[in-house]
Amino acid sequence: MFRAIDPLGNLVTLTRECWREHICVVHVEMRPLLDKVRQTIADPDYVYTSKSSPHSHLYFKEHTDPRLKCRYILVAVRRKAGKTRGYVQSAYPVKSLSKGGTPEWKKE
Numbered sequence: 001m002f003r004a005i006d007p008l009g010n011l012v013t014l015t016r017e018c019w020r021e022h023i024c025v026v027h028v029e030m031r032p033l034l035d036k037v038r039q040t041i042a043d044p045d046y047v048y049t050s051k052s053s054p055h056s057h058l059y060f061k062e063h064t065d066p067r068l069k070c071r072y073i074l075v076a077v078r079r080k081a082g083k084t085r086g087y088v089q090s091a092y093p094v095k096s097l098s099k100g101g102t103p104e105w106k107k108e
Contacts, residue, residue: 004042041077046106048099052101060073074094
């Protein structure tokens with residue numbers, strides 16, 4: 001679907017399979033938000049290392065939408081330590097940063 005460079009210089013890929021077979025099926029509200037997923041990776045407000053896995057990085061971008069009842073779009077990216085390439089695992093709306101773990105990066 002696309003590749004984007006995050007603010008830390010990592011190349012992140014969203015595969016067609018992940019988009020069509022996971023995100024658009026499990027998180028149907030994300031179907032019209034493909035560009036927002038790309039923006040969340042390329043220009044996030046926050047990046048966290050997940051609480052549950054050191055290889056999962058959580059990108060947050062503010063996205064207030066009364067229909068979604070959310071404040072952020074969260075994009076989960078799998079990237080192994082020391083590597084500069086990652087793959088989108090999921091993307092969905094969230095109300096807060098509570099899913100985040102250890103802060104990795106914050107927009108100034």
